[in-house]
Amino acid sequence: MIINNRPVFLNxxxxxxxxxxxxxxxxxxxxVLMLLCVPVLLYLLQLSLQGAQGFARxxxxxxxxxxxxxxxxxxxxxxxxxxAGIRYLFIDFDIGVSKQSGRRSAIAVMLAAPLxxxxxxxxx
Amino acid sequence: MSRQASGLRAWAVQRISAVxxxxxxxxxxxxxxxxxxxxxxxxxxxxxxxxxxxxLLLFFASVLIHAWVGMRDVIIxxxxxxxxxxxxxxVIALGLIACGLxxxxxxxxxxxxx
Numbered sequence: 402m403i404i405n406n407r408p409v410f411l412n413x414x415x416x417x418x419x420x421x422x423x424x425x426x427x428x429x430x431x432x433v434l435m436l437l438c439v440p441v442l443l444y445l446l447q448l449s450l451q452g453a454q455g456f457a458r459x460x461x462x463x464x465x466x467x468x469x470x471x472x473x474x475x476x477x478x479x480x481x482x483x484x485a486g487i488r489y490l491f492i493d494f495d496i497g498v499s500k501q502s503g504r505r506s507a508i509a510v511m512l513a514a515p516l517x518x519x520x521x522x523x524x525x
Numbered sequence: 526m527s528r529q530a531s532g533l534r535a536w537a538v539q540r541i542s543a544v545x546x547x548x549x550x551x552x553x554x555x556x557x558x559x560x561x562x563x564x565x566x567x568x569x570x571x572x573x574x575x576x577x578x579x580x581l582l583l584f585f586a587s588v589l590i591h592a593w594v595g596m597r598d599v600i601i602x603x604x605x606x607x608x609x610x611x612x613x614x615x616v617i618a619l620g621l622i623a624c625g626l627x628x629x630x631x632x633x634x635x636x637x638x639x
Binding site: 429432433435436439440443446447449450452453455456457479483486487490493521524525 | 540543544547550554557558564565566568569572588592595596599617624627628631634635
């Protein structure tokens, strides 16, 4: 632990967040959200494999109103996490590290994730 | 565990599991978009195929290890109180292990079902 007396400014409401920072927070938030979905997913998987009746019940839950409403934010979380993750992998290999290209790719992730979520959610 | 999943090793594990998860999700989205299982028989047939079953088990293993490294990073960043941090990490570790065992049970039992 280093002790110093430098001033600390941590007022989150006065911070200006660049788009890459907002994308990064989204990466973490989507990860936590998906972790909470794991038990639900396992429950549905188990149900769908308990004979024809269970399969029909799982289908009913997924295609019902509640399932449809929840599908969109979960698809967004998945796609945002996936796209932002691919972006980080490129940056690990020194591709797109500059300030300008980092900003551009962050904007691309922020836009592509919700758009793809709507398209895939519509097709599913 | 936390000594095994920290520093360079956690960094590498996170990326290797990420690559598997990325490809697996693209495969899953493709499967459900282009040839979704429409009956219990088709679904059970898919999961009891050895390649699909092992691929799915590997997927759950990757999810759990990826989630552990990620949650550990998030909690270390945002939970400074030692007792709260320890409690949260313990709950998550036990929860992830329980989910892993549950997933293994589902996939193995589905494979042996008639």
